[in-house]
Amino acid sequence: MNARGHIVFAVCCSFVFSWPCEAAPIVPDQKPATAGNLPPVAERIGSEPLSLLRPTATTTGRQATAEAPLVITPETGVWNLSPHDSLYLKLRNSGKERATVWARAEEPGATGVTDNVRTAVVLGPGETETMRLRLMRRPEDPTYAPFKPFFMYFKNINVRDNTVDPTTITRVVVWLDHPVARQNIFVESVTAQGDGVSTPIPFLPFVDKYGQYRHTDWPDKIYTDADFSARLQKEKDEMSAYPGPVDWDQWGGWKNGAKQEATGFFHPKKVDGKWWLVDPDGYLFWSYGATGVSAGGEGTPITGKEQWFAELPSPDGPFGEYWGQGRGGRFMYYQGGQPWHSFSFSSANAERKYGKNWRVETADFMHGRLRNWGLNSMGNWSDPVVYLRHKTAYTVAIASGGPQLEHIPDVFDPTWVASVNNRMDQERNKTAGDPWNIGYFVDNELTWGTQPRAARVAQGALKATATSASKQVFVEDLKAKYGAIAALNTAWSTNYPSWEALLESRTLPNLQNARFTEDAGDFGEKFADKYFSTVRDAVRRVAPNNLYLGVRFNGHIDKGLIQIAARYCDVISYNIYELPNGRLNQYRGVVDKPFIVGEFGVSSDLGQMPWRGQKSTEEEGARLQPLEDYLAQAFVHPALVGAHFFQFRDQPLTGRADGEATLRGFVNTADTPHFDLVQANRRIAYKLYETRNAKQALEGR
Numbered sequence: 001m002n003a004r005g006h007i008v009f010a011v012c013c014s015f016v017f018s019w020p021c022e023a024a025p026i027v028p029d030q031k032p033a034t035a036g037n038l039p040p041v042a043e044r045i046g047s048e049p050l051s052l053l054r055p056t057a058t059t060t061g062r063q064a065t066a067e068a069p070l071v072i073t074p075e076t077g078v079w080n081l082s083p084h085d086s087l088y089l090k091l092r093n094s095g096k097e098r099a100t101v102w103a104r105a106e107e108p109g110a111t112g113v114t115d116n117v118r119t120a121v122v123l124g125p126g127e128t129e130t131m132r133l134r135l136m137r138r139p140e141d142p143t144y145a146p147f148k149p150f151f152m153y154f155k156n157i158n159v160r161d162n163t164v165d166p167t168t169i170t171r172v173v174v175w176l177d178h179p180v181a182r183q184n185i186f187v188e189s190v191t192a193q194g195d196g197v198s199t200p201i202p203f204l205p206f207v208d209k210y211g212q213y214r215h216t217d218w219p220d221k222i223y224t225d226a227d228f229s230a231r232l233q234k235e236k237d238e239m240s241a242y243p244g245p246v247d248w249d250q251w252g253g254w255k256n257g258a259k260q261e262a263t264g265f266f267h268p269k270k271v272d273g274k275w276w277l278v279d280p281d282g283y284l285f286w287s288y289g290a291t292g293v294s295a296g297g298e299g300t301p302i303t304g305k306e307q308w309f310a311e312l313p314s315p316d317g318p319f320g321e322y323w324g325q326g327r328g329g330r331f332m333y334y335q336g337g338q339p340w341h342s343f344s345f346s347s348a349n350a351e352r353k354y355g356k357n358w359r360v361e362t363a364d365f366m367h368g369r370l371r372n373w374g375l376n377s378m379g380n381w382s383d384p385v386v387y388l389r390h391k392t393a394y395t396v397a398i399a400s401g402g403p404q405l406e407h408i409p410d411v412f413d414p415t416w417v418a419s420v421n422n423r424m425d426q427e428r429n430k431t432a433g434d435p436w437n438i439g440y441f442v443d444n445e446l447t448w449g450t451q452p453r454a455a456r457v458a459q460g461a462l463k464a465t466a467t468s469a470s471k472q473v474f475v476e477d478l479k480a481k482y483g484a485i486a487a488l489n490t491a492w493s494t495n496y497p498s499w500e501a502l503l504e505s506r507t508l509p510n511l512q513n514a515r516f517t518e519d520a521g522d523f524g525e526k527f528a529d530k531y532f533s534t535v536r537d538a539v540r541r542v543a544p545n546n547l548y549l550g551v552r553f554n555g556h557i558d559k560g561l562i563q564i565a566a567r568y569c570d571v572i573s574y575n576i577y578e579l580p581n582g583r584l585n586q587y588r589g590v591v592d593k594p595f596i597v598g599e600f601g602v603s604s605d606l607g608q609m610p611w612r613g614q615k616s617t618e619e620e621g622a623r624l625q626p627l628e629d630y631l632a633q634a635f636v637h638p639a640l641v642g643a644h645f646f647q648f649r650d651q652p653l654t655g656r657a658d659g660e661a662t663l664r665g666f667v668n669t670a671d672t673p674h675f676d677l678v679q680a681n682r683r684i685a686y687k688l689y690e691t692r693n694a695k696q697a698l699e700g701r
Contacts, residue, residue: 069173069174069175070173070174070175070187071171071172071173072171072172072173072174072190073170073171074170074171078108078167078168078169078170079169079170080166080167080168080169081105081135081166081167081169081192081196082166082167082196082199083192083195083196084135084166084192084193084194084195084196085134085135085193085194085195085196085197086132086133086134086135086192086193086194087103087105087132087133087135087172087190087191087192087193088130088131088132088133088189088190088191088192088193089103089130089131089133089174089187089189089190090128090129090130090131090187090188090189090190091121091123091128091129091130091131091185091186091187091188092123092127092128092185092186092188093123093124093125093126093127093128093183093184093185093186094126094184094185094186095125095182095183095184095185096125096182097125097180097181097182097183098122098123098124098125098241099122099123099176099179099183099185100120100121100122100176100177100178100679101120101121101122101123101131101174101175101176101177101185102118102119102120102174102175102176102177103118103119103120103131103133103172103173103174103175104116104117104118104133104172104173104174105117105118105133105135105164105169105171105172105173106164106169106170106171106172106173107164107165107168107169107170108168108170110170112161112617112618112619112620112622113161113162113606113607113617113618113619113620114158114160114161114617115160115163115164115165116162116164117133117134117135117136117162117163117164117216117217118133118162118620119131119132119133119134119217119218119219120177120219120675120676121219122238123185124241133172134217135164135166135169135196136162136163136164136215136216136217137163137164137165137166137196137197137199137201137215138159138160138163138164138165138201138215139159139163139200139201139202139203139206139215140159140200140201140202140203141157141159141203142157142203142204143157144156144157147611149332149333150304150305150332150333150654150655150659151332151611151655151659151661152331152332152655152658152659152660152661153613153659153660153661153662154611154612154613154661155612155613155614156611156612156613156616157610157611157612158606158610158612158616158617159203159215159610160617161216161606161607161610161617162216162217162218162606162607163215163216166196172190174187177679178683201215203215204307204308205307205308205309205310206308206610207308207309207310207653207654208310208311209310209311209312210222210345210349210669210670211300211345211346211349211652211653211654211669211670212608212653212668212669212670213608213609213610213653214310215610216607216608218605218607218608218675219675219676220234220672220673220675221670221672222349222670222672225352228349228352228353228670228671229353231353231671231672232353232354235369235372235673238372239368239369239371239372242372242682243371243372244371244372244374244686245374245685245686245687245688245689247689247690248371248376248689249279249281249283250281251279251280251281251283251285251376251393251436252279252285252287252371252376252377252392252393253278253279253281253283253284253285253376254283254284254285254286254689254693255283256689257283257284257689257693258271258284259282259283260278260282260283260284261278261282262278262280262281262282263278263280263282263545264280264435264545265280265435265545265546266278266279266280266285266393266435266437266438266439266546266547267547267570268547268570268571268594268641270592270594271284273638274638274692275593275594275595275638275639275640275641276594276641277438277571277594277641277642279393280435284689285376285393285641286376286635286640286641286642286688286689286692287376287377287393287395287438287596287641287642287643287644288374288375288376288377288631288642288643288644288645288685288688289370289375289376289377289378289379289392289393289394289395289642289644289645290370290375290378290379290644290645290646290647290648290665290666291379291380291381291382291598291599291644291645291646291647291648292379292380292381292382292646292647292648292649293366293370293378293379293382293383293386293387293648294366294382294383294385294386294648294649295350295354295358295359295362295366295383295386295671296344296346296347296350296358296359297344297345297346297347297649297650297652297669298344298346298651298652298656299322299323299324299342299343299344299345299347299652300342300343300344300345300652300653300654300655300656301326301329301334301340301341301342301654301655301656301657302340302341302342302343303338303339303340303341304333304338304340305654308654309654312343313343313348319348319351322343322344322345322347322348323341323342323343324341324342324343324344325339325340325341325342326339326340326342326657327339327340328657329656329657329658329659330657330658331658331659332655332658332659333659334657334658340657342657345652345669345670346649346652346669346670346671349669349670349671350362350671353670353671359383359385360385362386363385363386363389364389364391366386367386367389367391367392369666369673370392371392372682373666373673373678373681373682373685374681374682374684374685374686374688375392375645375681375685376392376393377392377393377394377395377438377642377644378392378393378394378395379395379598379599379644379645379646380395380397380441380444380552380598380599380644381397381647382394382395382397382648384430384431387436388430388431390434390436391436392436393436393437393438394436394437394438395437395438395439395440395441395549395644396427396431396437396439396440396441397441397444398420398423398424398427398440398441398442398443399423399442399443399444400416400419400420400423400442400443400535401416401419401420401422401423402415402416402417402418402419402420403415403416403468403469405447405457405460405461405463405464405468405470406447406459406460406463407446407447408446408447408448408457408460409443409446409531410464410468410469410470411470411527411530411531411534412469412470412472412473412527412530413468413469413470414469416469417534420442420534420535420538421538421541423538424440424538424539424541424542424543425542427440427542427543428542431543431546432542432543432546433543433545433546434546437543437546438546438547438549439539439543439546439547439548439549439570439571440539440543440546440547440548440549441549441550441551441552441573441598442535442539442548442549442550442551443535443551443552444551444552444598445552445553445554445555445575446551447460448528448553448555448557448561449555450555450556450557450558451517451520451521451524451558452521452558452560453520453521453522453524453525453558453560453561454521454524454525454527454528454558454560454561454564455517455520455521455523455524456520456524457470457523457524457527457528458474458519458520458521458523458524458527459508459511459520461474461523461527462474462505462506462508462509463506463508464506465506466503466504470527471503472503473523473526474523475499475502475503477519477522477523477526478499478502478519479499481519485497485498485499485501485502488502491513491515491516491519492509492510492513492515492516492519493509493510493513494509524561525560525564528561528564528565529564529567531551532551532564532565532567532568532569533567533568535548535551535568536548536568536569547570547571548568548569548570548571549569549570549571549573549596549598550565550569550571550572550573550574550596551565551569551573552573552574552575552598552599553565553572553573553574553575554574554575554599556583557574559586559587559590562587562590562591563590563591566591566593569593570594571593571594571595571596571641572591572593572594572595572596573595573596573597573598574595574596574597574598575597575598575599575600575646576597576599576600577599577600577601579629579630579633580597580600580630580633580634580637580640580643581633581637584637584639584640587639588638588639593639594639594640594641595639595640595641596640596641596642596643596644597634597640597642597643597644598644599644599645599646600630600634600643600644600645600646601645601646601647601664602623602624602626602627602630602664602677603618603622603623603626603664604623604662604663604664605623605650605663605664605668605674605677606618606622608650608653608663608668608674609653609661609663611661621676623664623677624676624677624680627677627680627681627684628680628684630643631643631684631685632684632691635688635691635692636691636692645666646664647664647665648665648666648667649665649666649667649668649669649671650662650663650664650665650667650668650669651663651665652669653669666678666681
């Protein structure tokens with residue numbers, strides 16, 4: 001792929017083009033003489049010009065070797081396609097392989113995804129399809145100012161990406177995605193059709209009735225209710241064409257690999273210097289999955305944003321049950337505690353697609369999707385209705401509950417100990433002892449801090465009230481070490497009048513004080529040992545045959561804390577978004593324990609949203625290379641036994657109450673798979689075990 005994202009075709013592949021003939025040229029920027037005609041073009045491929053003329057005339061064939069995309073340009077000037085809303089390309093696959101065909105229409109100076117529109121179709125051998133390339137008009141730029149209060153991560157808005165001014169189309173490009181041998185595509189005609197809408201295009205409302213961005217197009221976008229059944233049938237057809245990797249057993253394990261002891265449950269084992277999981281039948285297993293596997297999804301607050309939406313259902317109507325309400329948010333617009341009403345477009349769309357009983361009707365379908373895409377696991381927060389169908393390996397999310405310090409449990413409080421045990425008791429006769437259950441993630445991204453020896457938790461304890469059990473334990477430890485409060489004051493450079501005053505105080509001492517840092521670290525280690533041992537015992541008591549997968553660390557975690565976790569966790573979980581060869585490698589030689597990435601991900605799909613961060617635009621397919629880079633390292637990392645993609649479904653385009661609005665899922669709010677992401681993931685993940693084994697063999701030389 002070059003800098004513009006074009007695929008350079010291998011010599012073994014080819015496009016074959018047939019163009020209609022016998023029409024006179026027209027002046028560029030002039031409306032075509034016959035409705036539906038694309039103005040004449042000529043592009044020289046080798047020594048032969050390819051001319052696009054009247055669609056009703058007879059055709060003659062032209063063939064171009066597949067060494068470059070086909071680029072169709074006007075003889076002079078640009079095309080004015082404003083009278084029409086779309087280009088239609090009639091395609092026929094005469095080859096023996098499935099082929100993914102992309103087409104793009106550009107303005108002068110188009111770069112990356114800016115000032116152009118694109119779409120794609122997949123054609124099986126012998127199939128014919130007419131691709132519709134919508135000429136999405138550029139809306140007026142509202143600036144980012146009206147939206148800034150609502151979103152956490154964004155800084156700008158971009159209305160030029162994936163849109164065009166149809167009066168200045170300078171070329172059409174057609175290309176194959178990742179071409180292979182024996183792919184031959186006939187482009188039988190290209191025509192401009194439909195009535196173009198007049199300009200200017202107002203930006204508001206920018207959300208359609210399905211919760212999608214109105215101003216851009218993408219493969220398989222939903223435009224009518226009838227589209228849902230067509231998309232569903234398409235996915236079913238794809239499941240037949242791509243049933244999953246051929247070297248997986250029923251659990252998703254490597255049936256061609258060296259067989260290990262079969263215990264009837266998942267368990268970790270180190271083989272030839274690499275950690276693996278072993279599936280219940282004894283085959284080596286590497287857990288690749290997505291978090292939050294389910295149909296439907298969370299709602300987006302509507303209050304204060306009403307003008308954003310083109311159509312909202314009545315709370316008293318057929319989709320009234322998907323309205324909700326809440327108050328406040330951790331961040332952004334609702335942080336002050338304002339009440340808000342929300343609507344779940346994802347849940348309404350699930351009903352449109354699967355029917356009123358969609359929660360049950362989709363349970364089996366989700367498993368087919370995962371295997372089709374190359375995923376063998378369900379990550380944190382997945383729906384029990386789905387994973388209890390016992391068709392895909394899964395993990396269970398446990399929140400320990402109980403009294404808290406600063407986003408971490410008050411572990412010395414007996415109430416917390418009871419809470420985590422009570423929560424595990426809920427898994428009896430449900431997931432405990434289920435061979436499909438890999439194990440339990442208990443809690444998520446707690447505030448351990450980055451200081452050595454978990455010293456950060458001591459700060460949280462000191463800021464707690466005098467009734468905090470952890471604070472009381474910390475103060476008692478200090479009394480035992482220093483005896484008199486004066487000795488502590490000398491060591492910490494403080495002036496507490498008494499131990500009782502320290503217990504009542506919620507002000508931190510000088511965090512740079514060396515003796516305080518030492519004492520905080522002593523307490524942090526004691527705290528961590530209590531946390532991990534208590535959770536381990538709770539998991540073992542209820543589910544002795546399922547794994548304790550740790551606490552889903554995030555941030556830069558001290559090696560000492562990892563060593564404590566390693567005493568009790570069967571697998572250490574760590575949410576790592578940067579490449580795993582960075583952060584994880586600091587623990588090699590420190591602990592000999594398997595790790596699993598509880599979350600990683602790629603950037604949002606910029607084709608389906610106008611919001612932007614530091615960069616105002618990107619190259620086409622920009623988020624696919626990071627996925628490939630991440631998995632290339634993760635699949636072969638000797639300490640890793642899995643990685644889970646965040647997340648299965650996009651967050652709402654218009655954000656959650658806290659302002660998160662990332663479109664980084666495998667499916668969007670209309671339950672439509674992100675076309676390019678699924679294609680790329682399938683291409684990479686179907687070779688999971690081949691990749692891990694090849695690297696293992698290389699390292700063993």
